[in-house]
Amino acid sequence: MTGRLLRPRLGVVGGLGPLATADFYRKTIDAVPAENDADHISMAILSVPQIPDRSGAIREGSDKPLPWLIEAIDMLNSLDVEIIAIACNTAHHWYDALSAASRAEIIHIADAAIGELHRRYEGNRAAVMATRGTLRSGFYQKRLREAGFDCRNPIGPAFQHAVDDAILQVKLGELRQARLACAAAFELCRQDGSEAAILACTELPIAAEEVVPEGMLVIDASLALALTCIQRLRDPDRRRNIAM
Amino acid sequence: MTGRLLRPRLGVVGGLGPLATADFYRKTIDAVPAENDADHISMAILSVPQIPDRSGAIREGSDKPLPWLIEAIDMLNSLDVEIIAIACNTAHHWYDALSAASRAEIIHIADAAIGELHRRYEGNRAAVMATRGTLRSGFYQKRLREAGFDCRNPIGPAFQHAVDDAILQVKLGELRQARLACAAAFELCRQDGSEAAILACTELPIAAEEVVPEGMLVIDASLALALTCIQRLRDPDRRRNIAM
Structure with a gap:
């Protein structure tokens, strides 16, 4: 659903594991020089640790986690987020398929x-x-x-x-x-x-x-991903601010 | 939207402020004795720091934050959460109106x-x-x-x-x-x-x-709310496990 008043700008696929996502969340907060609550970036964090083991699947040549990851991406898109971060490096094995399934751009860690x-x-x-x-x-x-x-x-x-x-x-x-x-x-x-x-x-x-x-x-x-997401949302014109 | 594979069980209205929500999230993680990621509780955290100042509104006799809070509750219900925690004590001033607007039970802090x-x-x-x-x-x-x-x-x-x-x-x-x-x-x-x-x-x-x-x-x-939510989700039959 799209809110009239609220719009979470950054969507996070998390819980892989939960402590790592708490760390990522904290980094997005610390990245914003805020005078008050409202200066912070609005976010929707899905902490869904039930997504099957990513590393094991890759090593077995299986795509078992992919439908779960796509569902998480769908949920975040249903909340009308602007960009998505996946707080798990291993899950980026499926980046191309997830990007193809997402309206919101997924920032690659x-x-x-x-x-x-x-x-x-x-x-x-x-x-x-x-x-x-x-x-x-x-x-x-x-x-x-x-x-x-x-x-x-x-x-x-x-x-x-x-x-x-x-x-x-x-x-x-x-x-x-x-x-x-x-x-x-x-x-x-x-x-x-x-x-x-x-x-x-x-x-x-x-x-x-x-x-x-x-x-x-x-x-x-994680920190690099948090900084890139915050920079993108604060300065959307610099879409390719990732020096490569 | 309701997922087929994923269902965030605990919904969190957060960002009021963000550090407080990061602290609450961390407490829900620490409250679960987990052997692996999947033992943790699935959650959807809305970190929406743009909700107008709660304390100021109460002191002015205004309900300004209420439509924002209802929208956050609606978003979490749209993800089909089982229970909701509001990681902000002051927002509980509007608890009755929010409860009336929510399918999922809101646990009172x-x-x-x-x-x-x-x-x-x-x-x-x-x-x-x-x-x-x-x-x-x-x-x-x-x-x-x-x-x-x-x-x-x-x-x-x-x-x-x-x-x-x-x-x-x-x-x-x-x-x-x-x-x-x-x-x-x-x-x-x-x-x-x-x-x-x-x-x-x-x-x-x-x-x-x-x-x-x-x-x-x-x-x-915050810790009491985290523990109560986790206990409720792990042992749903003990609905009124809050000794009063």
């Missing part, structure tokens, strides 16, 4: 993250910290190569094991364990000579808090 | 908070820390009296000034200032002989972090 990397990073070697499904899908590696970056993923089995563990521990709400696993992954990145890493799973920013090694540039894909 | 106070507090004197609009509306005082509590609000002008400031500073994102103001309000409560206080504005739990004096029982109305 990897475009947002790599745009941010491009602006802030002089080097050319970057690690992608992501689920195995996101890596198998390859949309980060493809965009990194197109933007001129050297990307070897996974760096090694110990690295991916640490990343997997950090993601799992956030989903379990075990934040101390998550931080330890994330710190181990950063250390392996550094040993491999990567001076930059992309937190390409929305659980990871929660794990990365306080454990980023000095001298390493860490791009938070 | 003051019922949740006072139920929690009743379970945890042996004494009979409690302070209500709320906006001036919430106090003018009187729904907390009425429920406290009905539950046998002695409630004098505001305790004094300095107390209400500190509460107002704590709320304002959270809305401005100035969390250090907010904590100082909240600590001052708690101290005035204690000087007045109140051993219990209800944080009856959803901004206040953010300000109260780390500054609750020893020996004071503080009931967080």
Whole structure:
């Protein structure tokens, strides 16, 4: 339904997992310099953690989550949102199908993250910290190569094991364990000579808090997506403000 | 629209302000002992900070926010939610009109908070820390009296000034200032002989972090509402599990 008075401008497909979406929501709030409530961007957040496991589906070559994701996109379009963010990197495996099903433009999280990397990073070697499904899908590696970056993923089995563990521990709400696993992954990145890493799973920013090694540039894909969405809504004329 | 696969079970009217809703969302997540994403409750959160100032309207005798609130309730009902939470105490001034307009039951935040106070507090004197609009509306005082509590609000002008400031500073994102103001309000409560206080504005739990004096029982109305909603959805037969 379309409201007469209220219109949620940003639609969010979330709950994948819920803590990651709470983190994304918080980032959209912090991104707006507000004097009062009304300065903030109106949003509709669907937190629907029942959507089947994305990473597992990609690895099995299945599209099982797709009808659920399309339904979430439909619900947000029914509320007449202007743009949509999907607060889950792995779900972007189905970006093309979801975009085709959506009236509102879906902002791609990897475009947002790599745009941010491009602006802030002089080097050319970057690690992608992501689920195995996101890596198998390859949309980060493809965009990194197109933007001129050297990307070897996974760096090694110990690295991916640490990343997997950090993601799992956030989903379990075990934040101390998550931080330890994330710190181990950063250390392996550094040993491999990567001076930059992309937190390409929305659980990871929660794990990365306080454990980023000095001298390493860490791009938070959730934050990049939040900033890109807010910028787009505050300045709709700059549609392609994602430096690539 | 009603989904075939997805159904957000809990609808949230939020954004009043956004940080308070992010806090409420986080509390609904923490309230569920989850082994994986799918154990969490599905939700639809409308974060619509453009709804006109509730406290000011009550004090002016105006119903200006009501059509906006009804529209938010309509949107959540259009998504077929089972129950609705309004993550703003002051907006409960219009609870009866909103309930009448909603198919889904709206869980009253003051019922949740006072139920929690009743379970945890042996004494009979409690302070209500709320906006001036919430106090003018009187729904907390009425429920406290009905539950046998002695409630004098505001305790004094300095107390209400500190509460107002704590709320304002959270809305401005100035969390250090907010904590100082909240600590001052708690101290005035204690000087007045109140051993219990209800944080009856959803901004206040953010300000109260780390500054609750020893020996004071503080009931967080946001947390009580989150717990009541989760309990209701996990155990729908216990409809009236709010001890009063």
